[in-house]
Amino acid sequence: MMQTVQHSAQTLKTALISKNSVLVSQYEKSDVGEQRLLNEAFQPANGLFGPITLHSQSDWITSHPEASQDFEQFFSDPDRRTPSPDKRSIYLQSIGSLGKTRIISEEYIKWLKGYCEAFFYGLTVKLLEPVPVSATRCSFRVNDNTQNLQIHAVGHILKFLKKKKPDDAFCVVGITMIDLYPRDSWNFVFGQASLTDGVGIFSFARYGSDFYSLHYEGRVKTLQKTSLRDYSIFDDYYIPEITSVLLLRSCKTLAHEIGHIFGLRHCQWLACLMQGSNHLEEADRRPLNLCPICLRKLQCAVGFSIAERYKALLSWIDGESTDAPAVAPKRSHEESVNIPKPVEAFKDWRGWIFKCLAVLQE
Numbered sequence: 001m002m003q004t005v006q007h008s009a010q011t012l013k014t015a016l017i018s019k020n021s022v023l024v025s026q027y028e029k030s031d032v033g034e035q036r037l038l039n040e041a042f043q044p045a046n047g048l049f050g051p052i053t054l055h056s057q058s059d060w061i062t063s064h065p066e067a068s069q070d071f072e073q074f075f076s077d078p079d080r081r082t083p084s085p086d087k088r089s090i091y092l093q094s095i096g097s098l099g100k101t102r103i104i105s106e107e108y109i110k111w112l113k114g115y116c117e118a119f120f121y122g123l124t125v126k127l128l129e130p131v132p133v134s135a136t137r138c139s140f141r142v143n144d145n146t147q148n149l150q151i152h153a154v155g156h157i158l159k160f161l162k163k164k165k166p167d168d169a170f171c172v173v174g175i176t177m178i179d180l181y182p183r184d185s186w187n188f189v190f191g192q193a194s195l196t197d198g199v200g201i202f203s204f205a206r207y208g209s210d211f212y213s214l215h216y217e218g219r220v221k222t223l224q225k226t227s228l229r230d231y232s233i234f235d236d237y238y239i240p241e242i243t244s245v246l247l248l249r250s251c252k253t254l255a256h257e258i259g260h261i262f263g264l265r266h267c268q269w270l271a272c273l274m275q276g277s278n279h280l281e282e283a284d285r286r287p288l289n290l291c292p293i294c295l296r297k298l299q300c301a302v303g304f305s306i307a308e309r310y311k312a313l314l315s316w317i318d319g320e321s322t323d324a325p326a327v328a329p330k331r332s333h334e335e336s337v338n339i340p341k342p343v344e345a346f347k348d349w350r351g352w353i354f355k356c357l358a359v360l361q362e
Contacts, residue, residue: 005052005061007269012042015269016293018072033360034306040359041270041292048355049270049291060276061268069265074297080263081198082301083170088123090116090258091169093161094130095176095201100239105130107339108242112175115251118316120258121309122302128164133178134231136160143179145187147219149237153180153192153201161199171261173254174201177239179218190283191257200257206280207249208240244342249280252288259294262301269293288349307360310353317346 007015016038017027027035040046054062074080092113099105109127116125133140138156142149151157161172180203182189193200210216218238240246256273267274272291277283290298299306319341 003054005054005268007051009042009044012269012293015068015070016041016296018070018075020072023072023075031305033362036362037306037356037359038292038296048352048359052268052271052275053285055282055285058278059282060266060278063278064266064276066266066268066276068268070269071293071296071300074263074265075300077263079196080301081170081195081261082263083123087168087170089166089168089170090120090123090125091128091166091172092116092125093128093164093172093174095136095157095174096133096178096234096237097130097239098175098177098204099242104242104339107341108247109175111247111341112250112254114316116254116258118309118312119251119255120298120302121304121312123170126166128172132231133176133234140233141181141184142220143181143187146179146216148179148205148216149218149220149233150179150181150188151176153182153189153203157201158192158194158197158199161201162194162197165197165199169198171198171200171258173199173258173261175250175254176201176203177205178234178237179203179205190253190277193257193260195261195263198261200261202253202257204246204250204253205240207246207253209243209245210240212280242342244345247342248288248345249283252283252286255288256286259290259298262298264294264297267291267294287352288346289352307357310357310360314350314353317343317350319343 017024040048052061057063092109094105094109097105098108113125113127117123133151136157137160139152140150141152157174161174165172180189180192180201181187182192188206190206191200191202205211205218211218220233252273259274264274266276270291270293271287272294273286273288274290274294275286277286295306
């Protein structure tokens with residue numbers, strides 16, 4: 001059942017620019033190149049922003065009917081959180097190890113930090129000191145179907161993140177390689193956020209190439225009834241290999257979920273990073289980019305130049321690091337390896353960004 005969600009050019013134009021005269025004139029005063037790019041939203045066959053395709057009844061839009069959110073609804077939402085001059089930092093908190101060695105773990109979180117800095121261009125991204133699972137005091141379980149270990153995403157973890165929130169934080173986002181569940185009746189969840197508190201937790205466990213295979217090593221072999229407070233079960237717990245696809249999926253999830261904290265709801269206009277996804281296959285079909293309507297929302301919240309943001313994303317893909325440490329950390333001989341960032345999976349997106357820059361700079 002392949003189906004296309006196709007809106008008329010007029011519907012898309014109204015969703016982007018609105019009919020509110022104040023918002024229309026605000027749009028008309030914006031940069032001409034930016035208007036030219038955003039207007040691609042309602043040019044049929046524009047080649048940059050396609051319609052949403054549905055592949056099955058289990059896709060998000062079919063199974064979770066939601067009200068759509070156009071730019072005007074986003075703009076006038078009284079509950080929307082916006083970064084203020086003294087709260088312009090996104091904090092990343094790793095929970096448990098993210099890589100098979102300490103060095104890979106540290107590099108991985110740095111790659112994600114750099115990506116976030118480019119995606120939410122204009123905001124600062126900072127790292128909190130990594131913590132073990134035990135620090136969060138969260139509940140956990142062994143999933144009855146998959147036999148893998150899961151931590152409870154709501155409750156303790158979000159409370160823990162809220163307590164750790166620095167004064168200059170716009171939001172704090174926990175990242176883990178351990179699978180999550182939101183409540184007992186649910187099988188799993190990729191991430192969970194509290195928009196009012198500006199905190200979220202996301203797991204990349206299911207993004208490893210082997211999670212759904214029969215040989216998945218994260219299954220808990222002995223199902224002894226461990227005490228629900230004995231966190232030693234997480235010591236040396238299985239971590240997937242860091243691959244380019246894992247990095248791509250992690251960046252997607254991180255940007256999508258932080259987008260929610262800014263007040264962007266699930267996109268129902270065009271193929272977009274902010275579309276909902278029920279399963280990995282659907283998440284993989286989502287593009288890395290925001291559609292023009294969601295891009296205008298994010299620009300309104302953060303206040304970046306679209307061209308500068310795209311250039312920052314290109315620099316990240318091309319491996320130009322913006323923040324070399326002031327003092328090189330002391331490392332033992334075997335640790336002084338330089339791990340190249342695996343960006344092969346971002347190649348198509350890199351080409352797409354160049355096309356957008358060409359439209360912006362015509």
